[in-house]
Amino acid sequence: METVHHDVLVIGGGGAGLRAAIAVAEADPRLTVGVASKVYPMRSHTVSAEGGAAAAIRPEDSLDEHAYDTISGGDWLCDQDAVEVFVQEAPEEMLRLEHWGCPWSRNPDGRIATRPFGGMKLERTWYAADKTGFHLLHTLYQTSLRFPSISFHDEWFVVDLLVDEGRCHGAVAIELASGKIVALIARSVVLCTGGGGRVYPFTTNANIKTGDGMAFAYRAGVPLKDMEFVQYHPTGLPFTGILITEATRGEGGWLVNKGGYRYLQDYDLGTPEPGPVKRSMELGPRDRLSQAFVGEEEKGRTVTTQWGEVVHLDIRHLGEKLIDERLPFVRELCRKYQKIDPVRELIPVRPVVHYMMGGVHTDLDGATPVAGLFAAGEVACVSINGANRLGSNSLTELLVFGARAGKRAVQEAEDAPDRPPDAALTQALDLERQIHGNLLRPAEKGERVATIRDEMQASLEAHAGIYREEEGLTTARDKLRELRDRMAGVTLDDTSLTFNTELLHYLEVRNLLDVAEAVVHSALNREESRGSHQRRDFPERDDDRFLAHSLVRRSSEGEPEVELLPVTITRWEPAERVYGK
Amino acid sequence: MPDTVKLEVFRYRPEGEGAPVYETFEVPYRDEWMVLDALNHIKDHQDGTLSYRWACRMGVCGSCGMTVNGEPVLTCATYLEPFLPGPIRVEPLHGFPVIRDLVGDLEDFVEKLQRVKPWIIREEEKPTSEGEYLQTPEEMDAYKRYSMCINCMLCYAACPIYELEPGFIGPAAIALAQRYNLDSRDEGARERHEVLAEHEGVWSCTFVGECSIVCPKDVDPAGAIQRYKVDATLDFFRSLVTPGRSP
Structure with missing residues (x-):
């Protein structure tokens, strides 16, 4: 080798x-x-x-x-x-x-x-x-x-x-x-x-x-x-998931629901002013803005489109000159990927994993x-x-x-x-054998790697999204175990050595499954709501139990184990997060 | 609108059949689909062996350049719709050796990019403790356009000179050399001149201008090359009349 x-x-x-x-x-x-x-x-x-x-x-x-x-x-x-x-x-x-x-x-x-x-x-x-x-x-x-x-x-x-x-x-x-x-x-x-x-x-x-x-x-x-x-970033284009930068709001863009109402004022994020106010409204943090979207969706105040529910990002009042000077890529992305011009039209957006x-x-x-x-x-x-x-x-x-x-x-x-x-070189030889010997050997048709990936993604979106709860997380955990087992039955169409992107993707999906497992097990263990981790069944932040990092390790049996490590506090004692004041 | 559309895709596997072939795939048609979405559909559901590059699918990483119905384009930014009713022919970018299917070999560009020294060159670097180099918006405008190159290689694929004369430094690398030459913080124009003034530097270009037409980021490499020729010529004549100055 x-x-x-x-x-x-x-x-x-x-x-x-x-x-x-x-x-x-x-x-x-x-x-x-x-x-x-x-x-x-x-x-x-x-x-x-x-x-x-x-x-x-x-x-x-x-x-x-x-x-x-x-x-x-x-x-x-x-x-x-x-x-x-x-x-x-x-x-x-x-x-x-x-x-x-x-x-x-x-x-x-x-x-x-x-x-x-x-x-x-x-x-x-x-x-x-x-x-x-x-x-x-x-x-x-x-x-x-x-x-x-x-x-x-x-x-x-x-x-x-x-x-x-x-x-x-x-x-x-x-x-x-x-x-x-x-x-x-x-x-x-x-x-x-x-x-x-x-x-x-x-x-x-x-x-x-x-x-x-x-x-x-x-x-x-x-x-x-x-x-x-x-x-979750609050403003992604609804079909592609392409990011529309927070700079749109930094420059003064507004988020409005289907009634044209700047709904963030209903989520403890301040009161609307015409221009941007720091740490307020559209310039609140991303977790809170994405959660507010879910609130609007539940109240039926979002806009229904062929790509699902959206709200609107309005930057029309910034004017063409400012948009072209400071947000030219936003205009390019909207025109090319959403077929709208944000100088004259509202941008449909929804929260997107970022x-x-x-x-x-x-x-x-x-x-x-x-x-x-x-x-x-x-x-x-x-x-x-x-x-x-x-x-x-x-x-x-x-x-x-x-x-x-x-x-x-x-x-x-x-x-x-x-x-x-x-020993390190032996490991390297083992990996070579695994890949050249097993994965690239022609085999009877099994499952496609894309199927495993799609099912994993659907499960994480359904159960480990903006809001989570024990039941869903447990379902996702079991699903990931099942997918891990099914990975053994995946076969590749492509047995070539030259630029084999299917092999590459197989190895990537193996990595994704490990990451997904770490996300879900850590989320199950954290029985509180903090920042981007919101548990419906534990809606409050719990500093007594969880002012701590989650550390997830794979045990010798292959199962993830989660333990807690206290947060390092130097000068800023934990307090309530206040925006819009 | 049709329910499906056919793609004729260039296939080549060096250890396989030898000569390249075109393979036809029929995929669902959707208004919001780009050519890349169709390729991904083939790979996920029909034929896992199809090989191509892609990453950001928002037109900024420069990975997914291919030839679609004869034109070099970013496939993540090219809708299926204008090519209806099809079939749509998808090939690798022209001008590059094909590694496999739609994947071209880009090593030549990387080597050329390094040769033009695309970094700030100064006789003396000021320490960060002294703050930023001042640069007015007007000074930035002098090079800004050339800094927008995403290295997608569409300009090389469109360039008739690069095809005939593979040693040609080429549009993107020259535009990036100019990006630094025109930056008020840079003092490296003379060092870059050694590469750009060679026969295979700017002088190979016969100003066909195809590079600027296909550029998805409006970089205008043809303009960069022409401007450099003019500057280099003026510099040469100045050197004749100014003692001690060499071109």
């Missing part, structure tokens, strides 16, 4: 992965960095982020204000030491991006411009029109090409990590073009594979967001943290409990997002913690053993 050696292996070539790779290259140019990504790095889902990235730079702002908004937005489930590090390092990371060429939108005097965003008391969201993620990703990718120590394994799909006696030694990957299985051996490994929104059918997430890194870590015995917290607050359990340097294994970006849970992430914190998070994980991985690489143990 072919082996490739790097000092540091980064898995995933999105924002966090590229930032980590550059951090390694800058810290020690003698170390070799390999970036293995299942897509060309510029295809990574960071590219789809629209609205902006938060960092306090305005004179009237402060790090404490950013921290408070983040912590209250996360319904006091954030680790406050992590949030303090995050807000402190955010401005420098954002400036570094500027120095690398990111085309941040500017004020007329040439300084960085900022815009308001949901749940933020002050304007601190930096933006590149409404293609912030696109510009951030391309800036990072193009900048990474400068460093000779970084090499790319584009379109290499990592199958699993190589872990032996509590230390990670690399990963096994398939080179898609050839079907070759390669052991990527490294002294330290940084997981930057993003979230797993594709466990749900209706999501803003790209097809590639299949929770791969979360599943690798989970299978390697690393706990996943706070997996029950899944963010982001996973939970992820691989790490410390403030991205280190996991497995030596030599780090994680950063959406795949990780540090945690700064708690029970509900604020819009524009995720791009900043991947910069801050991507850089920290990269730097820490450098130290680890210096201390790691010179060669991996034979």
